[in-house]
Amino acid sequence: MNFSNKSRILVLAAHADDETLGCGGTLIRAIKQKSKVKIIFFGEGVSARFDIGYEESSKSLAANKIREREASQALKILKINDYEFGYKHCTKFDKYPISLFVKKIEEVLRTYQPNIIFTHCDKDLNLDHTVVHKATMVACRPSVKSSVKEIYSFEVVCSSNWVYSDKFQPNVYVDIENTISLKQKAFSKYKNESKAFPFPRSRMGLDVLAKFRGMQSGLKFAEAFKMERYIHRD
Numbered sequence: 495m496n497f498s499n500k501s502r503i504l505v506l507a508a509h510a511d512d513e514t515l516g517c518g519g520t521l522i523r524a525i526k527q528k529s530k531v532k533i534i535f536f537g538e539g540v541s542a543r544f545d546i547g548y549e550e551s552s553k554s555l556a557a558n559k560i561r562e563r564e565a566s567q568a569l570k571i572l573k574i575n576d577y578e579f580g581y582k583h584c585t586k587f588d589k590y591p592i593s594l595f596v597k598k599i600e601e602v603l604r605t606y607q608p609n610i611i612f613t614h615c616d617k618d619l620n621l622d623h624t625v626v627h628k629a630t631m632v633a634c635r636p637s638v639k640s641s642v643k644e645i646y647s648f649e650v651v652c653s654s655n656w657v658y659s660d661k662f663q664p665n666v667y668v669d670i671e672n673t674i675s676l677k678q679k680a681f682s683k684y685k686n687e688s689k690a691f692p693f694p695r696s697r698m699g700l701d702v703l704a705k706f707r708g709m710q711s712g713l714k715f716a717e718a719f720k721m722e723r724y725i726h727r728d
Contacts, residue, residue, distance in 0.1 A: 495520075495610075495646070495666060495719075501529035502641075504608035506599060506630050508622040509539030509584065510565035511684045515695070516648030517612045518572060518677040519670030519704070520717050525573050532606055533569070533577040536595060537622055540686075542584040549583045560686065567683040571676060587625035595629035603633065607641040612648055615720060617662040620653035636725065643727060646719040651694040651703050664718035667711035674704055674715045 497503075503524055507513045513521070513533050521531055540557040541549040548554055562579055569577055582590060602608075613630040614623035627647060634642050649655065649662045670677065678697055681688070691698040707716040 497524040497527040497529045499528035502608045503531045503610045505533040506613040507535050508626045509537050510535050511687050514680045515650045519673040520668045522673040522676050531574050536580040537582040537584050539584050564683045568680040571680040587622040596633045599633035610644045612646050615647035615662045617657050618654045619656050643725045645722040647722050664720050666719040666721050667716040669713045670717050671715045
């Protein structure tokens with residue numbers, strides 16, 4: 495996984511905070527290499543905390559605005575300014591036709607022309623994450639005109655790591671020793687998403703996972719990915 499000023503990275507994430515948890519340290523590395531980064535969020539990420547039928551309630555909508563504000567602050571730390579929020583209801587992505595996700599991704603592929611994509615893995619308890627993974631693989635099916643050369647799936651501490659059989663099996667590791675502190679700082683802006691350790695989405699939880707992935711790869715801190723596809727073109 496090499497980044498340069500020719501890299502056009504697209505992150506396809508279910509909810510705001512997935513980008514930081516899944517590949518925040520790697521994105522910082524890429525941006526330092528003058529790569530361009532765009533993020534698409536498909537859902538709002540908060541309505542599942544309210545009773546069924548209250549997804550559009552004033553409290554739910556207010557919580558969504560807070561989440562967007564926190565995301566903007568986190569992305570500023572990551573130095574990412576090209577992003578788009580989505581409003582599909584949290585944990586209900588399976589209620590929408592998958593074609594809605596596929597068509598959105600295809601539209602972004604045409605206009606942005608990414609050559610590297612990061613998205614969710616398919617081994618995840620959160621069904622929103624798995625729907626985005628499936629839609630990504632459908633939209634990025636190989637074709638002569640496709641700009642996409644590399645597709646990597648990432649883990650999200652909590653939902654990905656709570657799958658105990660047929661779980662996420664990474665085969666690519668990125669050194670984030672020099673970017674873990676900024677990743678932690680960015681995630682700290684998502685104040686409603688973190689709890690005290692041993693909850694995985696905590697400062698120590700992120701640190702432990704990065705060290706564990708580092709131990710697997712001979713690094714101090716690492717983010718882990720599964721290479722879903724790599725196409726070498728002349």
